[in-house]
Amino acid sequence: MKQHSLRPLFTSEEIQQKTRALARKISADYRDGHIIVIGVLKGSFVFLADIIRHLTLETTIDFVQISSYGSFRHSTGSCTLKKDVGVDIAGRDVLVVEDIIDTGETLHFLLRELRKRNPASLKVCSLVDKPSSRTKIIPVDYFGFTVGDNFIVGFGLDYDERYRSLPGIYALED
Ligand code: IMP
Ligand code: MG
Numbered sequence: 001m002k003q004h005s006l007r008p009l010f011t012s013e014e015i016q017q018k019t020r021a022l023a024r025k026i027s028a029d030y031r032d033g034h035i036i037v038i039g040v041l042k043g044s045f046v047f048l049a050d051i052i053r054h055l056t057l058e059t060t061i062d063f064v065q066i067s068s069y070g071s072f073r074h075s076t077g078s079c080t081l082k083k084d085v086g087v088d089i090a091g092r093d094v095l096v097v098e099d100i101i102d103t104g105e106t107l108h109f110l111l112r113e114l115r116k117r118n119p120a121s122l123k124v125c126s127l128v129d130k131p132s133s134r135t136k137i138i139p140v141d142y143f144g145f146t147v148g149d150n151f152i153v154g155f156g157l158d159y160d161e162r163y164r165s166l167p168g169i170y171a172l173e174d
Pocket of ligand 1: 159
């Protein structure tokens with residue numbers, strides 16, 4: 001299997017620090033609330049597992065999975081819901097947790113679907129924001145890091161299903 005060279009971007013300690021800060025902000029914003037946290041599979045599962053353990057809120061956790069088409073680097077916009085949530089979100093406060101927002105096509109699709117179900121509120125928390133190739137305007141309420149036009153891996157993020165289990169975040173150099 002081809003070995004890529006991986007350039008370190010964020011260490012596991014930096015990610016933990018950022019995650020705790022984000023969780024404090026979210027906990028303060030929803031104060032004593034009960035939120036539905038929806039993780040977007042698969043990339044968000046590591047970040048989601050960490051952030052929920054720092055929230056001082058009651059949570060209901062669920063997941064969606066979305067198929068998007070395009071090259072390995074970018075979505076092109078035709079998305080389908082491959083796995084839906086199993087809970088009713090009507091009248092509830094919903095926080096969508098993503099690993100990275102790139103073109104914004106995936107979240108644009110998901111937020112439109114979720115809005116149809118009339119949640120009381122709908123916010124987005126992404127570990128990484130990559131604004132350089134954005135094609136859809138997405139209101140990102142909480143994000144940890146901003147990166148340039150690099151393909152990144154680790155901490156849940158993959159390249160062809162590899163590197164998800166790395167504790168830090170790296171830029172893939174080829
Ligand atoms: P978008 O629809 O272009 O915003 O893409 C979002 C999805 O593409 C993310 O949830 C990731 O799964 C994947 N993705 C985009 N950029 C990267 C990257 O740099 N590394 C790993 N996955 C990425
Ligand atoms: Mg993803």
